[in-house]
Amino acid sequence: MTTRSYKILSFVIKLILISAIFAFLFWQAARNNAFTELFKQKPRWQFIVGAFLFQCLSVSITIIRWHKLVRTLGLELSLRDAFRYGFLGLVLSLAPMGILGGDAMKTYLLMRRNPDQRSAALASVFVDRVVGLLAMFICATIFICATGFIFRAELLARSVSNIVFLFTSVGFFGCVFMFLPIFSGEGIKNLVLSIPVAGKYMIKLVIPLLVYRNNSKSILFCFLFSLPVHLSFGMSLYFLANGIFSTVRVPDLPEHLMLYCVVNITSMIPLAAGPFEFMMEQLYPLFGAATGAGMVVAIAFRVIAILVAAIGIIFYFTSRAEIHEVQENLELWK
Numbered sequence: 001m002t003t004r005s006y007k008i009l010s011f012v013i014k015l016i017l018i019s020a021i022f023a024f025l026f027w028q029a030a031r032n033n034a035f036t037e038l039f040k041q042k043p044r045w046q047f048i049v050g051a052f053l054f055q056c057l058s059v060s061i062t063i064i065r066w067h068k069l070v071r072t073l074g075l076e077l078s079l080r081d082a083f084r085y086g087f088l089g090l091v092l093s094l095a096p097m098g099i100l101g102g103d104a105m106k107t108y109l110l111m112r113r114n115p116d117q118r119s120a121a122l123a124s125v126f127v128d129r130v131v132g133l134l135a136m137f138i139c140a141t142i143f144i145c146a147t148g149f150i151f152r153a154e155l156l157a158r159s160v161s162n163i164v165f166l167f168t169s170v171g172f173f174g175c176v177f178m179f180l181p182i183f184s185g186e187g188i189k190n191l192v193l194s195i196p197v198a199g200k201y202m203i204k205l206v207i208p209l210l211v212y213r214n215n216s217k218s219i220l221f222c223f224l225f226s227l228p229v230h231l232s233f234g235m236s237l238y239f240l241a242n243g244i245f246s247t248v249r250v251p252d253l254p255e256h257l258m259l260y261c262v263v264n265i266t267s268m269i270p271l272a273a274g275p276f277e278f279m280m281e282q283l284y285p286l287f288g289a290a291t292g293a294g295m296v297v298a299i300a301f302r303v304i305a306i307l308v309a310a311i312g313i314i315f316y317f318t319s320r321a322e323i324h325e326v327q328e329n330l331e332l333w334k
Contacts, residue, residue, distance in 0.1 A: 047243030
């Protein structure tokens with residue numbers, strides 16, 4: 001199978017999966033008359049605007065965080081270009097390839113500006129993503145405990161709590177491991193490269209860890225900056241729910257903060273949409289919300305994300321030649 005055929009097949013499979021998830025959710029909502037109840041609601045636009053502003057704030061903090069990591073390593077990247085690359089990556093993360101496509105675009109654009117520091121460029125994107133995820137896992141763990149979700153008797157609640165605790169533990173001990181004395185010097189590089197077949201791929205992950213091992217302040221900065229990112233996204237979800245539903249019960253603020261951090265773990269799945277909406281719909285009724293409400297809020301959250309990403313579309317049309325060149329070279333880079 002050629003590379004082009006594989007890409008087409010992968011795109012079609014992802015599109016089918018996304019369509020199947022949404023078809024099931026819409027069928028479930030229609031069966032429970034969720035749309036009838038939705039049409040009775042009077043939108044509160046001040047809350048919806050607030051949701052948009054909180055998402056803009058979250059995205060802006062994320063880009064500033066990445067720019068700080070980039071500059072710490074001495075890479076050339078202005079704050080303006082960081083926002084340009086960040087919003088271009090955001091647009092691609094909403095495409096069928098999911099978040100990985102956006103990260104790949106940002107990495108290659110940064111490598112293109114700093115051809116002599118390719119490993120450092122990869123490190124900035126990799127560590128930004130990993131530490132951001134760890135902060136999200138920790139926030140999820142805190143809110144699961146603070147809201148009493150951990151004590152729920154439902155199988156779904158217990159399963160979600162266990163999965164979050166597992167991810168948090170693995171992420172925490174993984175970060176601790178990278179600072180152990182054994183994880184330093186050329187020895188670990190040679191050890192990884194000696195692994196048959198997988199070594200040449202694993203080294204792409206090991207090198208970024210080695211680059212940042214001696215930049216603990218930057219990692220701490222990245223972690224602390226990640227906390228308001230997740231809190232702002234959770235606030236956006238809360239404002240959106242209250243903007244859509246004026247007479248229907250929805251989870252309160254701490255529960256929405258928990259829901260965002262827990263449900264957004266699905267961002268690790270390489271699908272642009274579907275898993276987030278599915279998990280929102282499954283968890284929302286646990287807080288007394290009507291069937292279908294979680295899906296509606298999740299879809300609205302996705303629409304707000306697209307509106308925020310529309311800023312990146314402006315950058316896209318002003319950088320089409322550069323993006324076309326990047327997409328061609330990404331095939332070789334992979």
